[in-house]
Amino acid sequence: MNVFLARQPIFDLDEKVYAYEMLYRSGDVNRFSDTSGDTASARVMIDTFQTFGIEVLTNNKPAFINFTDKLIKDEIATLFSKEYLVVEILETVKLDEEIICKCIELKQKGYTLALDDFVCREEYRPLIKITDIIKVDFRETKRVEIEKMISKLKSFNIEFLAEKVETREEFEYAKNLGFSLFQGYFFQKPEIMTSSGLSPLKLTYLQLMNEVNKNEINFEKLSTLISRDLALTYNLLRIINSAAFAYKSVTSVKQALVILGEKEVRKWVNLMALKGLGDNKPNELVKSSLIRASFGELIAEKVNYKQKANDLFLVGLFSLIDVILQRPLGEILVEIMPPKAVQEALIDQTGELADVYKIILCYEKGSLEDIVHEMQKLKISSEDLVNLYINSLLCYDSLTREA
Secondary structure: OOEEEEEEEEEOOOOOEEEEEEEEEEOOOOOOOOOOHHHHHHHHHHHHHHHHOHHHHHOOOOEEEEEOHHHHHOOHHHHOOOOOEEEEEOOOOOOOHHHHHHHHHHHHOOOEEEEOOOOOOHHHHHHHOOOOEEEEEOOOOOHHHHHHHHHHHOOOOOEEEEEOOOOHHHHHHHHHHOOOEEEOOHHHOOOOOOHHHOOHHHHHHHHHHHHHOOOOOOHHHHHHHHHOOHHHHHHHHHHHOOOOOOOOOOOOHHHHHHHHOHHHHHHHHHHHHHHHHOOOOOHHHHHHHHHHHHHHHHHHHHOOOHHHHHHHHHHHHOOOHHHHHOOOHHHHHHHHOOOHHHHHHHHHOOOOOHHHHHHHHHHHHOOHHHOHHHHHHHOOOHHHHHHHHHHHHHHHHHHHHHO
């Protein structure tokens, strides 16, 4: 059986990533399948900390990992750094005397403890006193019950984590109630504004995107636009003078663009423009866009779609641009004019890029059962996707260093 990891960000009040929850998935379906919870959690920890490296998967953020009765009793947590590991005690754990003693020992050793899918029950009382984080499932728990829970536990030194927060309204509700950590896809939901809300600098970024997505780049016009922005000019010249190019006599922005070449110019401008557009938005939006872009490009190369690799890079890169700009996606695409195939995939999930785009989105959420047909059609295995996704995280680090 193929085993791989999926991750989901956990945000703080400022919508900055506080940690990632590492989720176990079978290689073929989006559930624990026949693998026991003990085996699943053990494989997650081993893969996370030893195989892939925590710095790659979580960018040195803490990792929430599920712990069953057996994993707690076997003291598996002490094999890993207390700086990175958050021991997430599953709601299925039977809180007997041995479990409670083991949890107290972990707390004394400096480990962070979290209670998963918490509900107020008497048997939890001994753990509440030593718990750092309580997770509340917003899909399964009624609001009146959440409010009673917060009121009852607010005297304890506990952080509350709202789980499965899918809308901005739920995010604001949880904040007002006293939650300080949030998990879910609320940050990927746009709140539509009008184009008049864009600053002159952001309009320039859109102009740059429009220019590089034309069939033929007008280097004269593009260099004029870039020259108006000191940061873009500096970044471009730094790349040209790097070891990869090692040009020492570049005298103009236009010359630097010509040296870089159309393919790399398109990628660089779209990347820099997206980062500029997302300056006042959660960093995870731009990060997710770049990881999706790299993931799509790598899938294309794996399934012999090399001629579509650049377009799939753009599909991933622009996949959250409506959220970043808080404007309708169709309106934005008219302004930046990416290739037709990119627009079809983004707007309707149709056309020649749709299969790969669906794989990207479903893998991100761990919904492999929804892409069985696409994986068979492209002749790509779940194991392939694991490796390509991990490589896309590495590519993200590379892209952000260059930018």
